[in-house]
Amino acid sequence: MLATQPIKSMEFYSFSLDSGICQDPIRVLVFNGDGAQRDTTWAQYGATVRASGDYTLCLRFNIWVFRLLTAVVYLLSTRDFDDDPISFEVYFQKIRTKYGGYGRFYPLPANLATNKWYHYCQVRDVTSGEGRVYLDGDLIIRDPAYFTENRDERKVILGQDEFKVKYSLSGKVSQINMWSRPLTQDEILSLANCEVNLEGDLLTWSKNWQLYDIEEESVPLQELCRSVSRGRVTVPLPLLRFRDAVFVCRGLGGVIEVPSTPRQIERELGYFAGVEECDRQWSGITDEDKENVWRNPFSGDSFNTSQLLFRANNPDGGQYQNCIRLHQKGLEDTDCQKHSCSACHAFAGTTWTLRGICEEEERMYYLDLVPSPLSFRGYGEYAVQQGAGGVWAWSNIITNTTMATLSQEDVDLNYPVGRLTWNLQNPVCRQEAGLRVLTLSSCNVSQFTCSDGSCVDFAKRCDLKFDCDDKSDESHCDIINFPKDYRSKLPPRPASDSSLPIALDVTMDTLNIDTTTMLLSVSYNLRMTWFDNRLTFNNLKNMTRLNTVSLEQVAGLWRPHLGFINTDDIQNTAVDADAVTTVVKLDQDFAPDLSNPYEVEIYRGDTNPVSTIRKYSTVYTCNFDLVLYPFDIQNCYLVLQVLSASSDYLLYDAEGSSVEYLGPTLLVEYGVGRIDLRADNATQFAVARVRVELIRRYGYAMLNIYIPSLTLLVISYVTLFFRPSIFEVRVMTALTSLLVLATLFTQVSASLPKTSYFKMVDIWLLFCIVLIFLIILFHTVIDRYVDYSAFFGAAPGFKEGTWLRPPSGGRGTSSIKVLPANLKDAPPSPGSWRRGGVTAWQDKLRNFSVDLDFCLRFSKASIFATFLLFNLVYWGRLAAGSGLVYYLYN
Incomplete structure (x- = not known):
């Protein structure tokens, strides 16, 4: 059975209140403190209540075990229990509020935690026609509503919903009050912060209540507010070597303190008062790395000897004594291989997660740490605790069933924290009895659990460098999750049953043109991007290069197949070691997969595209029109045709495609002009044409x-x-x-x-x-x-070497009779056709x-x-x- 009393070793940070009212004891009712489910544990107000108009209902609650539905308070009509009840129910991730004649489920800003006090108020404001919900003084719901009038007398029931066992409350309730008016937000905030203890006029907490199988206790009002500021819990660790103590404490999400005052030393020693073998215990500091430079392994802070509260004549061990134990007279150095006890201080209220199990309800994955004896109490029905022979067991405390026990083969220290192998006793995630990896971790949603239980930022998961001491953050880094019915030969089909668009990005580095042979040689990077809604992806990073898919997974992935049409030989896209396939993170939304012990964030395939890029060097034919040579402008084309399927299934995304040229714009013979990409999806197989305009120089x-x-x-x-x-x-x-x-x-x-x-x-x-x-x-x-x-x-006056001119003083042009040279002296005979x-x-x-x-x-x-x-x-x-x-x- 789980402990029913508050943990005695719990310490809280300082919390002061000015009002004397806050020191008055407040009654607290404890329901099913052992975590069991009962229909006999409940409370009823000693009088009936009538709330037909405006009202405000406030209470404090502290849940120990979350049920599928946790019943808290119900105001039920004495005439008919189902007739417009006023109620408040807790569902771990959400709440359900009913105002009487109106109600619905409301999401919470964050999941609720166990063993933590919350202040809840619901306001029914008939005048403004809205319902409001406050949690810890903050307005979280403002919902317009129409309220029907109901003047019936109502019974007030705590802890039961129709007395069904599975809905019974396991936790604490206090300060249930109801007013016949809407309280202001300032009044509600004062109540939440324990500044006032205002009681209601319709329902008064201090008046008579009928209790059935319920424990009652009185605590100062300030105790109900301390969990808002949280505190720390101390886990006493048995005899361990220093490194093992640090290892275990880090896995528990805590630290081993380094006392700086005698009072702090006395407090640390007090955790083991009366334990003979723990008269001395470890302090969280060592100088193993460098002599006389003392380093805190939890924070990384360094101190010199003069900054520490050593007892007289210490340290005196030199290089042979590099760790520190606590003594009433101060710190003393000792051998790190010795065994000592230690107090591990962890934050109170930390939510622990048991990953690797398969549950429909998220509450079943979460647990609380119980410091002494060390165990883990589930938000739902589970617990992790030591059984007979010191063997750790994961069990269902409601059905009293052992689900799995910790395998001792690969465990150096007998602690269940971290990523370990367990022996299944009952089927888990459709796996029968056998070995299964489970992860028990205190890391939050923004952190990754190393195999030793320590935490690093989740962004450092699979970022190509080791951040965990055990290097486990770079293991199990597969990006793609393939469903069982996945077929790599079939293209994805969008939900709209339309053709799948493929975006092309062509980045050309170099161009070379041979006018004589009419060939265009291009070196370019071809990127194809598409969505595959059949897939899901793990742990996507904002830096796309870190989302690279391994060649083993690429082999099972569907990819578009393109042919280079206007080439002299048969060429098409290739997937080899030169091709890089990545997943582009466009959607920041993800779902944590708690059933995976290796901690993954699941991203959808229909909102985050797959992209593959490869560099090609291809020679394309180009039909030159040389009519205007050497002042011609040529248009050469890179024709890329989809070969995987017809345009009924695959087409080019014209808006999402682009082309870019990064090389020099002035070549030997040509200047590079406009470059564009045009898609033609009207043909049987979609075709994209990249036009390269070449202007001859x-x-x-x-x-x-x-x-x-x-x-x-x-x-x-x-x-x-x-x-x-x-x-x-x-x-x-x-x-x-x-x-x-x-x-x-x-x-x-x-x-x-x-x-x-x-x-x-x-x-x-x-x-x-x-x-x-x-x-x-x-x-x-x-x-x-x-x-x-x-x-x-x-010609009189003619001189050799001059033009033929008339004699000096003459005007006009001389006439020259031109005859063949051999006939100039032979005058013809009149009437004769041929003479001489x-x-x-x-x-x-x-x-x-x-x-x-x-x-x-x-x-x-x-x-x-x-x-x-x-x-x-x-x-x-x-x-x-x-x-x-x-x-x-x-």
Whole structure:
């Protein structure tokens, strides 16, 4: 049986009250102090109560064992018990309040704890049409409600609900009062803080109560408020070596004190008064690590010898005595391997948790520490205590059934604290008799229990570095929980039965373009993200990299399979050692899995996505349109198609997908322009296209094609300004330019893909060739129809090396008759078609005359006009939608 009296070794921190009323003794009723369930333990108020309008009902309660429903107080109609009762019931995680004609369940800010006093008030305010609930003076419920009037007389019952055994109260009740008005929040706060002892006018605690199988005690009012500030409980530890005492005390969530005054030493020694073998006991400090530097193993604080209250001539053991025991005259050093008793001080009211069992009700997992003799009393029906032979047992004290006993094979110290192996005597979590790991821990919800029972921050669980002394925080770090019916070949199906969206993130590091082969080489990281509502995840961290899934679990995980469509060979996504699969923590909500002894926080799979990333280096084909070369803008695509299933099941999440380029924007031949990602879910298999815009950098073409060709064209054009008499120089210069330009044209064509259409550079070079060809034709015509020798002989004042001009003082232009050289002295015979080899057309040419200046001016003007007109058309075409003007606007 469990102890029915308050723990005598309990100490509380100082608590002072000014009001003298608070020193008056207050009656406390104790219901089922042994934790048993009975229908014979209850109390009834000595008179009936009528509460038809406004009222306030307040009481103090202290629960020792939480039932499925813990009955506290009921005001039942004498006419019909089921007719609009006024009541208060406790459910550990919630409460149920009934105001008479209205009531419901209300969640609590935090789970209730055993062996702790709470102050509760419920207010029915008919005027404002609302019900209010206060816990320890704080308003936790404000609920609008319509109240029906009920003028029936009511009986007041404590501790029973329809006298059903399983609902009976096990705990304490005090100060039940009821007022016929709504108390103000200040009044309720004063009551909760024990500042006043105000009694009700409808129901008065100090008046007559009929008690049935109930113990009654009187305590000062301040005792009812001390549990608000909490205190500490002292667990006496038997003879242990220093390290073992520290190990056990840390597992109990306590510390071994280091007294700094004689009074503190006397108090510590008092815990073992009369125990002969414990006349001396450990103090929580040692200098094993460094001589004369005393360190507290619980807090890590360090002290030198002068800061400690050593007795005379101590310490005197040097390096052979590194631990301290308490003596009435002060501290003395001794060998750490000796065995001594110690007082372990833990916080009062700490909730202990027994993990590894499977219970529908959360209350069944929690226990309280009972210091002497050391045991653990459950919030529900369980207890952990030593039985015959000193064997620790986990048992159901209601059914008197032993569930499991602590295995002694791997236990150095006979304490049940920490993550240990137990022998099942009854089925637990569908496991029959046998070995099972259970964890008994004092760690709170934000802490992780090391195997030795010590606590570290839960954020340090599975963070790739050891924080527990036994290194257990980096074990059992699997992220994914697979259900038994999980199929890795089947894609997840959202709850809406729609297609599963897959988000793509493409991060490109490098790009390389080969214009000749029309290939785009890309080095990129491909991330795929999706939700799998069939899964749950353990212990997710805010830093995604810490949520990496092991390769063993990845092998059993469904993953999207994508194909790289526009490649020369068959390529697709791979899952290997280079692929990293993680879980992204988007939802902060989790459910603790108390049935898992390794302590996990369970996160949902439908709100926290799975993500896999891998680096690829792929060569994609790219169909170049070289019409505007070298001022062309190319659009190359990375085509990624879902191969796992059709778009009826899998599609791309266009809004959640993205693409990013991290490399240089200026490449050897191209500049990288816009990059975007477009999803097409209308096809049979969803397709995503990553477009890479490439703008050719035309500086090379300008320096090596356009400027040289323009220079050659200018040289050829300049020959029109040479003296007409030097025909060989003019023609050779133009021909040389033509040959060089033809060679340049051949080289340019060889460096580009073979196309059936003309490119802009081809048009430019061909134009230059044609224009030089026309210049050569002009030179030929001029030379063919000008008789230089005749002109030189007939022209007075002509000097060699000058243009053909009329004599000085003349005006106009001289006319020259141009004849073939071999016929100039043979006049034709009239009427004869052929005479002496001279044909008729030659006879006509004999009379044809050419104005040389006109011919030269015409050739120069026509060539220049042709060049100008062509350039206006050529560069005007390039000014719209080409790379020529792209860099001017971007």
